[in-house]
Amino acid sequence: MVLVNGGHRTAQTREKRMTGMLASVSKLDEALRILNFEVDIIDLKQPSQGALGALDTMTVARIVKAINGQCPISATVGDLPMIPEVIVSAVTDMAATGVDYIKIGFFPGGDWQGTLDALAPLAQAGLALIGVLFADNEPELHTVAAFKKAGFKGVMLDTMDKSSGSLPHVLPDDAIAEFVSKCNELNLLCGLAGSLRAVDIPDLLRRKPDYLGFRGALCRRHDRTSHLDDDAILAVKKAFLQG
Numbered sequence: 590m591v592l593v594n595g596g597h598r599t600a601q602t603r604e605k606r607m608t609g610m611l612a613s614v615s616k617l618d619e620a621l622r623i624l625n626f627e628v629d630i631i632d633l634k635q636p637s638q639g640a641l642g643a644l645d646t647m648t649v650a651r652i653v654k655a656i657n658g659q660c661p662i663s664a665t666v667g668d669l670p671m672i673p674e675v676i677v678s679a680v681t682d683m684a685a686t687g688v689d690y691i692k693i694g695f696f697p698g699g700d701w702q703g704t705l706d707a708l709a710p711l712a713q714a715g716l717a718l719i720g721v722l723f724a725d726n727e728p729e730l731h732t733v734a735a736f737k738k739a740g741f742k743g744v745m746l747d748t749m750d751k752s753s754g755s756l757p758h759v760l761p762d763d764a765i766a767e768f769v770s771k772c773n774e775l776n777l778l779c780g781l782a783g784s785l786r787a788v789d790i791p792d793l794l795r796r797k798p799d800y801l802g803f804r805g806a807l808c809r810r811h812d813r814t815s816h817l818d819d820d821a822i823l824a825v826k827k828a829f830l831q832g
C-alpha cells in the first residue's frame with residue numbers, strides 16, 4: 590500500500606489489483622468537474638505545452654487546496670531536458686504544492702542515470718515519484734529496475750507524439766505485457782497511457798496495470814487541448830465498468 594502526505598490519501602492497494610482511471614486536467618474548473626466522475630487520480634498538466642506539459646505551481650497549489658484530499662493528485666513537471674539539476678529543481682518546486690505524485694518524463698537523450706541518482710534522495714525523503722517512459726521512443730524496458738533502485742513509486746508508459754496513435758498501436762501487446770509484469774515483479778505502481786480510446790480499454794484491463802491514463806479521450810473530438818466532454822468521459826467510465 591502506498592501512503593502519502595501522512596496517509597490521509599491512499600493510492601489503491603496492490604492486493605486489490607483493480608485498475609484505476611487517471612484523468613488529466615488543465616485547470617481548476619476541470620479538476621472540480623472530473624471529481625464528479627469519481628476518477629481514481631486527478632492528473633494536472635497543460636496538454637498544449639507537450640506530452641507532459643506542466644501547469645505553473647501556483648495553479649497546481651490552488652487545485653490541490655480546492656480538491657482538499659477528495660482524490661489523489663498527480664502533476665507533471667513538463668517536457669524537460671534530462672539535466673539532473675533542471676529536473677531536481679522542477680520536482681522540488683512541484684513537491685511544495687502538496688501533490689501526491691510527481692510525474693517525470695524520461696525523454697530521449699540527456700543524462701538518465703545522473704537524473705535518477707539526483708532524484709533518489711528526494712524519493713528517500715518521501716516524495717512519490719513516477720517515471721514516465723515513452724512507447725514511441727523505443728523504451729528500454731529493462732530501465733524499469735533503475736527506477737525502483739532510485740526509490741520511485743511507479744512507472745508509466747505514455748506516448749510523446751500524440752499523433753502517432755494509441756499505445757496499443759505503437760507498442761506490441763507482448764511489450765506492454767512485459768512492462769506490466771516487470772512493474773509487478775518490482776512492486777512498482779504501473780500506469781499505461783498514450784492517446785488511449787475507450788475501445789482500447791478492455792484489452793488493456795486484461796493486463797491489470799494499476800492505472801490507465803487519459804486526456805484526449807475525455808475531450809471534445811478527442812482533442813487533448815480542447816475542453817472536457819461529459820459524454821466522452823462517460824464512454825471511458827462505461828468501458829471500465831464493462832471491461
Ligand SMILES: O=C[C@H](O)COP(=O)(O)O
Binds near residue numbers: 747783806813
Ligand atoms: O497521463 C496521461 C496522459 O494525460 C494521456 O494523455 P492522452 O490520452 O492525450 O495521450
